[in-house]
Amino acid sequence: MCGVDAIQFLTGCTFGKGNLIHKDYGKMVFSFYDRWKGTGFRMLLCPNVSGDLGSELRGLMKKAEEGTASEEERTRIQFLREKLQDRYMNSDLEEMFIVTETASPAPKPARILQSLRCEACGEMAMESRTRRFGGKTLCLPCFEKVEQKA
Ligand SMILES: [Zn+2]
Numbered sequence: 001m002c003g004v005d006a007i008q009f010l011t012g013c014t015f016g017k018g019n020l021i022h023k024d025y026g027k028m029v030f031s032f033y034d035r036w037k038g039t040g041f042r043m044l045l046c047p048n049v050s051g052d053l054g055s056e057l058r059g060l061m062k063k064a065e066e067g068t069a070s071e072e073e074r075t076r077i078q079f080l081r082e083k084l085q086d087r088y089m090n091s092d093l094e095e096m097f098i099v100t101e102t103a104s105p106a107p108k109p110a111r112i113l114q115s116l117r118c119e120a121c122g123e124m125a126m127e128s129r130t131r132r133f134g135g136k137t138l139c140l141p142c143f144e145k146v147e148q149k150a
Helices: 003-011 053-068 070-090 140-149
Strands: 029-034 039-045 097-101 113-117 125-126 130-133 136-139
Touching: 003 039, 053 070, 097 130, 130 140
Parallel strands: none
Antiparallel strands: 029 039, 039 097, 113 125, 130 136
16 A cells, blocks of 8 residues: 555665655655656646545544454455555556646755764764764764753
């Protein structure tokens, strides 16, 4: 059910290669770019695709998480999951996604960032993920610790 897993599998793009970028906007939107041509498109998952099945499933999953789902409801969750998978696998692309042009230009190729040694724990961290505090270079967890004390 995870769109990002599907994209990694289907396109071969991964976080590790730096050609998959996750932005935590909480949306089911996927933008694809051709870096050489500078073109791209944006796909928004139609909320109607999961529709009534999706809302029923979400309700039941919440109960299951809280530990209040009955045996029947658990069976129903399984059934709804399979139904939804069926729907996703058999829907036309145009039914599932609203495709538009990308709202922003293609992201720049991943830069090779320098790693710096945290002066508190001694571990290496990407420069962009470090902070300066009291004249020291700190990784984020160490920075958060001293900042809370300050
Ligand atoms: Zn540290």
